[in-house]
Amino acid sequence: MRVLGISGSLRRGSHNTRLLRAAALQLPPGAQLELFEQLAAVEPYCEDHDGDATPAGAADLRTAIAQSDAMLIATPEYNASLPGQLKNALDWASRPYATNVLRGKPVTVIGASTGIFGAVWAQAEVRKAVGASGALVLGDELPVGQADDAFAPDGSLADPRLRDLLAEAVMKLVDAARPAAATTAA
Ligand SMILES: Cc1cc2nc3c(=O)[nH]c(=O)nc-3n(C[C@H](O)[C@H](O)[C@H](O)COP(=O)(O)O)c2cc1C
Numbered sequence: 001m002r003v004l005g006i007s008g009s010l011r012r013g014s015h016n017t018r019l020l021r022a023a024a025l026q027l028p029p030g031a032q033l034e035l036f037e038q039l040a041a042v043e044p045y046c047e048d049h050d051g052d053a054t055p056a057g058a059a060d061l062r063t064a065i066a067q068s069d070a071m072l073i074a075t076p077e078y079n080a081s082l083p084g085q086l087k088n089a090l091d092w093a094s095r096p097y098a099t100n101v102l103r104g105k106p107v108t109v110i111g112a113s114t115g116i117f118g119a120v121w122a123q124a125e126v127r128k129a130v131g132a133s134g135a136l137v138l139g140d141e142l143p144v145g146q147a148d149d150a151f152a153p154d155g156s157l158a159d160p161r162l163r164d165l166l167a168e169a170v171m172k173l174v175d176a177a178r179p180a181a182a183t184t185a186a
Contacts, residue, residue, distance in 0.1 A: 001031040001174065001181040004068035008075035008086035008111075008122070010040050015112040015147035016074035019166075022156050023072055023110070026167040031174050033072065036064050045091040058092040065093055065101040070177035072170070073130075075111045077122035087129065094133035103134035106176035108169050110142035112150065118143025138176060140169035 005020040017035070024033035041057035049055075054062065065071065075082050094100050109126045111119030120143050131137040142165055144150050150158055157163040 001070070001177055002068045003027065003031055003033045003173065003177070004064055004071045005033045005035045006039065006071065006073045006086070006089070007035070008039075008073065008083045008126075010083075010085060014076070015114070015144070015150070016076050018151055018155065019074045019110060019112045019142075019144060019147075019157075020072060022151065022163075023074075023166055023170050025156055026163075026170045028171070028174060034064070034068070036061065039085055039089060042085065042089045042092060045088050045095075050095060058089075061089055061092055062101050065105065068105070069181040070106040070173050071108075071130075071135075072173060073107065073109045073126055075109065075119055075122045075126050077111065077113045077115070077117075077119035080121045082122045082125045082129075086126070090126070090129045090133070094129075097133075100133055102130055104180075105135045106138060106173055106180075107135040108138045108140055108173040110140075110144070110166070110169065112144035112147040114145075114147050116145045118145035118147075136176060138169070138172055140165075140172060142166055142169055 007017040009016045043055045111123045113119040152158040
């Protein structure tokens with residue numbers, strides 16, 4: 001089973017990318033996390049070009065989503081919302097609307113911020129956007145606040161309560177993706 005991890009941060013040393021790596025430690029055997037590392041290369045979305053050939057960066061994104069069984073999105077919070085480049089990517093992924101690659105895809109949204117609230121507003125915005133595109137959005141939220149101090153040296157979350165919440169969210173995502181993964185493998 002392939003779980004596509006998208007970090008909404010382009011930053012080297014991103015806490016949200018670290019959070020995806022912490023999630024990978026919790027995956028059961030047979031499931032792999034593949035990080036989408038080309039977010040910065042996704043072109044600005046423009047509806048004028050919907051009928052044209054899809055530009056390379058957006059095409060790579062759509063292919064990565066289409067080839068995954070589930071998605072785990074870790075988002076920072078920028079000004080009480082999600083980062084623009086992540087929203088731009090989700091807009092590309094949402095078109096063409098009727099057949100978009102997010103439709104029916106199990107998606108869990110988690111997030112980390114250096115503030116105390118753990119990017120909960122940004123997570124809600126991401127859930128709203130992917131839900132509007134037809135994804136199967138799981139309700140779990142993971143508020144990793146004060147992210148500068150949130151990770152143990154082995155890359156896992158230092159707080160056992162958050163570690164358990166992450167493990168639970170990851171297991172629910174894998175369970176939601178099992179039927180589709182079985183069909184793909186057959
Ligand atoms: C433009 C900008 C806006 C931000 N706005 C918020 C915010 O609204 N709430 C919050 O908790 N943190 C905010 N932050 C701090 C981020 O949580 C922090 O930079 C975090 O480390 C970003 O995630 P990353 O480590 O994955 O890059 C903001 C940071 C930037 C650069």
